[in-house]
Amino acid sequence: MEKEKKIKPTKELPAGFEDRQEKELLIRDFVISNIKEIMINYGFQYLETPSFEYTESIGKFLPDKDRPGEGVFSFKDENKWLSLRYDLTAPLARYVAKNFNKIPKPFKRYQLGTVWRNEKPGPGRYREFLQFDADYVGTKNLQADAELCILISEILEKCGLDKDDYTLKISSRKFTEKLFEKLNIKSKDQVLTILRALDKIERLGWDEVQKLLGKGRKDKSGDYTKGANLNIEQIKIIENALKNETPENDDVLEIIKIFNAYNFKNFKFDPSVIRGLEYYTGPIFEVNLNFEVKNSKGKAIQFGSIGGGGRYDNLVSNFGNLDYPATGISIGLDRLVFALMQKKDFSLKTVRPIMICVFNKNNTNQYIEILNKLRKANISSEIYPGEGKLKKQMEYANKIESPGVIFYGEDEIKKGEVKLRNLKTGDESSIKIENLTNEIKKLI
RNA sequence: GCACGGGUAGCUCAGUUGGUUAGAGCAGCGGUUUGUGGAACCGAAGGUCGACAGUUCGAAUCUGUCCCCGUGUACCA
Numbered sequence A: 001m002e003k004e005k006k007i008k009p010t011k012e013l014p015a016g017f018e019d020r021q022e023k024e025l026l027i028r029d030f031v032i033s034n035i036k037e038i039m040i041n042y043g044f045q046y047l048e049t050p051s052f053e054y055t056e057s058i059g060k061f062l063p064d065k066d067r068p069g070e071g072v073f074s075f076k077d078e079n080k081w082l083s084l085r086y087d088l089t090a091p092l093a094r095y096v097a098k099n100f101n102k103i104p105k106p107f108k109r110y111q112l113g114t115v116w117r118n119e120k121p122g123p124g125r126y127r128e129f130l131q132f133d134a135d136y137v138g139t140k141n142l143q144a145d146a147e148l149c150i151l152i153s154e155i156l157e158k159c160g161l162d163k164d165d166y167t168l169k170i171s172s173r174k175f176t177e178k179l180f181e182k183l184n185i186k187s188k189d190q191v192l193t194i195l196r197a198l199d200k201i202e203r204l205g206w207d208e209v210q211k212l213l214g215k216g217r218k219d220k221s222g223d224y225t226k227g228a229n230l231n232i233e234q235i236k237i238i239e240n241a242l243k244n245e246t247p248e249n250d251d252v253l254e255i256i257k258i259f260n261a262y263n264f265k266n267f268k269f270d271p272s273v274i275r276g277l278e279y280y281t282g283p284i285f286e287v288n289l290n291f292e293v294k295n296s297k298g299k300a301i302q303f304g305s306i307g308g309g310g311r312y313d314n315l316v317s318n319f320g321n322l323d324y325p326a327t328g329i330s331i332g333l334d335r336l337v338f339a340l341m342q343k344k345d346f347s348l349k350t351v352r353p354i355m356i357c358v359f360n361k362n363n364t365n366q367y368i369e370i371l372n373k374l375r376k377a378n379i380s381s382e383i384y385p386g387e388g389k390l391k392k393q394m395e396y397a398n399k400i401e402s403p404g405v406i407f408y409g410e411d412e413i414k415k416g417e418v419k420l421r422n423l424k425t426g427d428e429s430s431i432k433i434e435n436l437t438n439e440i441k442k443l444i
Numbered sequence B: 001g002c003a004c005g006g007g008u009a010g011c012u013c014a015g016u017u018g019g020u021u022a023g024a025g026c027a028g029c030g031g032u033u034u035g036u037g038g039a040a041c042c043g044a045a046g047g048u049c050g051a052c053a054g055u056u057c058g059a060a061u062c063u064g065u066c067c068c069c070g071u072g073u074a075c076c077a
Helices: A022-041 A089-098 A142-158 A173-183 A188-198 A206-213 A232-243 A250-262 A333-341 A361-376 A390-399 A410-415 A433-443
Strands: A052-054 A074-077 A080-084 A107-116 A128-137 A166-172 A216-218 A224-226 A283-289 A305-311 A326-332 A354-356 A381-383 A404-407 A417-422 A428-432
Touching (some): A022 A107, A022 A128, A089 A107, A089 A128, A089 A326, A128 A142, A142 A326, A166 A250, A173 A188, A188 A206, A283 A326, A361 A410, A390 A404, A404 A433, A428 A433
Parallel strands (some): A354 A404
Antiparallel strands (some): A052 A080, A305 A326
């Protein structure tokens, strides 16, 4: 043994994984309880599936490699690859295929769960995050699609967003299909490149996207992206098609008709909505926030969409011969919470305990007596959990934002009363023990 | 993946053209009246300067490789 070094374990977290503190968690709880209420209201069933699936079940099996594709966290278990789920839709398809004879048809379910993506994290983008997902499986009725849009709006507004804080955009895969016909483009590669370029309009603007449709584009850092090599006439055709504010597609028109029946108005037809590449087959939806979101250093960041979805009519059929249509929508809850935290008029009250100071350990029994009284009255409370002088105890109480501390030292015990100090005002008063809980309730 | 910028104390950062004992603020610890917090004072402590290799009499500082973080970009079911 030559150089036996003391190895300190790192305190850093893997990239894209975050500790989450109380404020964020409370807002998250608030969001989740709103979601549950609305989902019940809309008649959805609640479902949970495991974090791990067989890699092949969630569509990540690459037959020519012995390792699953990047993008998922995987490990090999007894010769079979397992992966952490990367969304809740793939597990739903698996669930439906597995339980096909049990479930009602159509099947409406919602799910809340953590998903993992093994990719480069960015501002507001993590590798572990909470997703909400609602789907209709087994119906081609576009009322399902329409209801999903209405429902997602209702969720956002119930969580405190105003109508103009977000934009719900709808389009359809049929729009781009038609466009490619018009352009006479058949190469699959070129189609994909064009779709990817169009997907960036929101972020980069038309001028930059135009470069991506043509030769290519150099970004701020000097990195170069190859374009789709369209000619000027073709780009012009796309530009004109995108300007078309009135949808021509049957499915979008139908959905808008249904929106009208629901008296739902807060949506926009936007043909530049692309989302995913091969997965969707019909109408697609996306929700973007309209207010600025900042990172931890106060810098405004590109926030992207907080949710979206669409119709995917052949996902379930991958598991067998079932031809089974579906449509779904999902929200990235952590991102929504992150944004909500920055809405200036948004705050949730956190409950902090009343603290009983420790003067003398011999009086612990008396302290506990008071503590029990408070806790029985449902008042969050604690005996100072550390060791040390009063000053230190006060500093602690201040740090945890306790609304008040109780002094119950020798003098007070003798008199049968306690001293209650309001930590916001600094006021202090002597109170008979019988009146204590009432006095404290006034203070919190 | 590609491009650019960073890794110095628990945290935020300073560190001149390479020069010997690497600095500050905050936090923490100990005091300043052993019963009173929300930026009071004093003191001590705290670092293989991201890792490894190289150049040099001498490296936090220069070179190379790697790792990690940030931002943009690409990919993204």
